[in-house]
């Protein structure tokens with residue numbers, strides 16, 4: 678029987694997400710200058726292979742290759758007019774790659790124009806952008822949404838509102854705390870958790886950032902802010918160094934999985950990896966936690 682969202686979260690289970698898509702596609706030969714979304718059309722076999730590798734590694738939920746799938750973001754690679762097709766196709770590819778053994782989360786990232794609030798875009802326009810992407814992802818058959826890597830509270834609120842205009846599916850909403858423990862716009866994990874928990878979302882948390890060593894502290898702040906909230910921990914494998922013209926990430930799978938134990942102890946129930954993490958990292962996390970319940974002192 679294919680997994681369902683509710684059953685996945687039964688029995689206080691730990692839930693394993695996937696690892697990076699963009700950096701994995703780079704390992705498969707995608708040029709650094711390419712957007713991963715462009716490969717949904719140009720090299721769907723690679724996108725499928727990456728997704729399937731995560732399912733085989735033990736992911737309960739895999740993400741679509743649509744992090745930069747808003748029209749605003751796709752316009753940067755001159756694909757704005759193919760946004761619907763890219764999102765719908767990416768969802769279908771991910772769905773096929775699960776072979777019925779994992780759920781598919783529609784990945785939604787920022788509009789790509791912020792350093793400051795929405796980069797001058799009107800709030801309603803931002804909501805429309807996210808709603809259009811979410812609609813295409815729903816048409817492609819996603820089970821839930823992962824809204825991730827946001828720095829700005831107003832923008833992530835616009836993303837949740839956009840999804841809610843077209844879908845009642847569960848939403849995970851996570852921000853990136855990569856600037857001295859805060860987001861680029863200066864938001865602390867505590868403040869982010871307080872605000873995100875008020876939105877119509879199932880889980881909140883943190884993704885990407887500076888590395889897996891920061892994540893336990895972020896989780897502790899979020900638990901303090903909103904006790905009992907489902908928390909996502911999905912850090913990158915450290916910051917990349919360029920080796921022979923290719924980004925190389927410092928945290929190997931075994932070390933990454935050891936860190937995962939710390940995030941879980943700190944309160945995370947949904948764990949995975951961001952930039953630089955691979956199917957091997959997810960396999961190591963799965964092995965580390967297999968059969969174990971969360972080690973939270975409250976249970």
Ligand SMILES: [Zn+2]
Pocket residue numbers: 884885886913951952
């Ligand atoms: Zn990342």
